[in-house]
Amino acid sequence: MTKHIFVTGGVASSLGKGLTAASLGRLLKQRGLRVVIQKLDPYINVDPGTMNPFEHGEVFVTDDGGETDLDLGHYERFIDENLTRDSNATTGSIYSTVIASERHGEFLGKTVQVIPHITDEIQRRIRMLTGDDVDVLITEVGGTVGDIEILPFLEAIRQFRLDVGGTNVCYVHVTLVPFIAPSGEHKTKPTQHSVTELRSAGIQPDAIVCRSDEPISDDLERKISRLSNVPFAGVVNCPDAGSLYEIPLVVHDEGLDQFVCDTLHLITDPPDLDGWRALNERLAEATTPVRIGLIGKYVSLVDAYLSVVESLNHAGIHHGAAVEIDWIQAEDVEGLLGENRLRDLDGIVIPGGFGERGVEGKIAAAGFAREHDIPCLGLCLGLQCMTIEYARNVLGLERAHSSEFDPSSPHPVIDLMESQRDVSDKGGTMRLGAYVAQLRPGSQVAQIYGTDVVSERHRHRYEFNPRYRARFEDTDFACTGESPDGRLVEFIELEGHPFWVATQAHPEFKSRPDRPAPLFRAFIGAALERAGGRNPQLIPAEAEAEAAG
Numbered sequence: 041m042t043k044h045i046f047v048t049g050g051v052a053s054s055l056g057k058g059l060t061a062a063s064l065g066r067l068l069k070q071r072g073l074r075v076v077i078q079k080l081d082p083y084i085n086v087d088p089g090t091m092n093p094f095e096h097g098e099v100f101v102t103d104d105g106g107e108t109d110l111d112l113g114h115y116e117r118f119i120d121e122n123l124t125r126d127s128n129a130t131t132g133s134i135y136s137t138v139i140a141s142e143r144h145g146e147f148l149g150k151t152v153q154v155i156p157h158i159t160d161e162i163q164r165r166i167r168m169l170t171g172d173d174v175d176v177l178i179t180e181v182g183g184t185v186g187d188i189e190i191l192p193f194l195e196a197i198r199q200f201r202l203d204v205g206g207t208n209v210c211y212v213h214v215t216l217v218p219f220i221a222p223s224g225e226h227k228t229k230p231t232q233h234s235v236t237e238l239r240s241a242g243i244q245p246d247a248i249v250c251r252s253d254e255p256i257s258d259d260l261e262r263k264i265s266r267l268s269n270v271p272f273a274g275v276v277n278c279p280d281a282g283s284l285y286e287i288p289l290v291v292h293d294e295g296l297d298q299f300v301c302d303t304l305h306l307i308t309d310p311p312d313l314d315g316w317r318a319l320n321e322r323l324a325e326a327t328t329p330v331r332i333g334l335i336g337k338y339v340s341l342v343d344a345y346l347s348v349v350e351s352l353n354h355a356g357i358h359h360g361a362a363v364e365i366d367w368i369q370a371e372d373v374e375g376l377l378g379e380n381r382l383r384d385l386d387g388i389v390i391p392g393g394f395g396e397r398g399v400e401g402k403i404a405a406a407g408f409a410r411e412h413d414i415p416c417l418g419l420c421l422g423l424q425c426m427t428i429e430y431a432r433n434v435l436g437l438e439r440a441h442s443s444e445f446d447p448s449s450p451h452p453v454i455d456l457m458e459s460q461r462d463v464s465d466k467g468g469t470m471r472l473g474a475y476v477a478q479l480r481p482g483s484q485v486a487q488i489y490g491t492d493v494v495s496e497r498h499r500h501r502y503e504f505n506p507r508y509r510a511r512f513e514d515t516d517f518a519c520t521g522e523s524p525d526g527r528l529v530e531f532i533e534l535e536g537h538p539f540w541v542a543t544q545a546h547p548e549f550k551s552r553p554d555r556p557a558p559l560f561r562a563f564i565g566a567a568l569e570r571a572g573g574r575n576p577q578l579i580p581a582e583a584e585a586e587a588a589g
């Protein structure tokens with residue numbers, strides 16, 4: 041039978057509840073348990089697909105095409121399992137299901153209410169992920185205890201223990217223990233209030249994870265234990281870590297996984313953490329600096345590109361490199377072309393995005409990278425911008441564009457496919473989730489992947505326009521990956537350039553800390569070569585003299 045861990049959060053948002061859940065998941069997996077993780081989100085959007093990345097961060101895409109909360113990315117990267125769309129349920133999707141049932145007359149004339157109908161549906165979403173092949177389901181409840189929206193979720197998980205039995209459920213509450221500078225102390229009061237709030241919903245936490253900036257003392261943990269009625273062993277301190285990937289080790293040293301296993305009567309060997317420790321050692325040794333420009337639209341919220349950043353870091357760990365990201369606002373690129381900021385980069389990433397703002401800057405960056413032999417990796421919209429740049433500046437196709445941004449372009453080198461044109465519901469036309477691509481044997485991308493057939497996740501509407509493909513391919517521009525039927529271009533590369541490679545997919549969603557996505561790995565490899573090729577010791581006069589021969 042599947043055991044349940046429910047992770048709630050108190051005091052403040054952004055405490056790293058998702059990372060705590062993901063870390064615990066990894067520790068349990070390393071104990072030989074089969075783990076699935078789920079996120080319940082209290083907002084009313086049916087899924088985060090239409091939410092502004094400025095507000096909500098990246099939309100994470102699963103293999104089966106679910107548009108989900110970015111915490112699912114943490115889960116996948118930590119537990120190294122592919123999750124499905126069912127691992128994310130929002131208030132909106134739960135109400136939609138209940139209301140649809142009501143319209144079908146399934147409630148037989150009864151008044152439909154939050155309790156029991158909404159709470160039952162929440163429980164059904166939880167049970168959906170259990171089964172003989174799942175030892176532990178970790179369910180993170182989004183939001184913060186005390187929010188109005190969270191109440192049905194707390195009620196549902198409270199009832200859950202009653203239904204499945206005390207030793208099959210463990211409640212973990214993540215709180216903040218802030219340091220108050222004027223008094224020079226860490227304060228337990230917010231945790232006390234948060235636990236009281238949780239108890240008023242009928243849930244007594246089994247374990248408390250105390251987030252703090254610096255480690256807190258045993259005395260303080262003892263105090264928290266007493267005031268929250270949690271055994272001392274269940275009070276776990278998780279101070280800020282140098283890297284995300286240290287968190288499993290930190291909470292393991294504090295005994296979290298052992299305590300949870302004891303609570304759930306799970307008897308296992310201690311976790312095998314050799315691989316994870318080795319990963320952290322490699323991370324600590326990854327110090328060769330490599331400077332990557334990320335040309336984004338949403339650069340003021342780093343979380344908007346979370347999986348891209350993590351993929352760059354994974355590739356850095358692989359190469360022993362510390363990736364420094366220069367966040368470049370796409371609209372600023374054209375003003376920067378004459379300056380050293382772009383020239384000094386070791387690599388440029390043009391990530392995905394929607395909407396016209398900043399597109400000309402991304403196109404300019406693609407051109408700059410092409411002309412100056414700077415490694416350039418294009419992801420989804422990145423591929424589209426690189427294609428447009430090449431069309432305009434090499435093929436001479438004036439005003440070439442994507443019909444997403446210029447519907448009257450004489451050369452829509454990026455366009456909707458015929459089959460997508462008549463669908464009025466925009467969401468309905470998106471290509472979402474995993475699609476297989478056939479790579480050209482011997483091409484740069486086939487060598488990078490080490491195979492000719494790959495599967496990557498997608499989230500886009502527009503495609504490389506096949507009407508122009510021959511014109512591109514008459515030059516050094518090669519479409520080296522395509523859909524199995526040959527209709528859709530999936531990968532492009534440029535002969536004679538160290539690395540000017542792009543994909544219509546989002547390989548960042550499949551990168552893992554110990555298994556970087558191949559394109560990112562190769563991209564950072566190329567960037568390191570450029571970094572090594574530029575001699576940072578040369579003072580400008582010497583460089584000029586050298587250039588003059």
Ligand code: GLN
Nearest residue numbers: 392393420421500501502
């Ligand atoms: N806006 C582009 C499209 O819809 C690219 C989307 C993306 O980068 N995810 O095709």
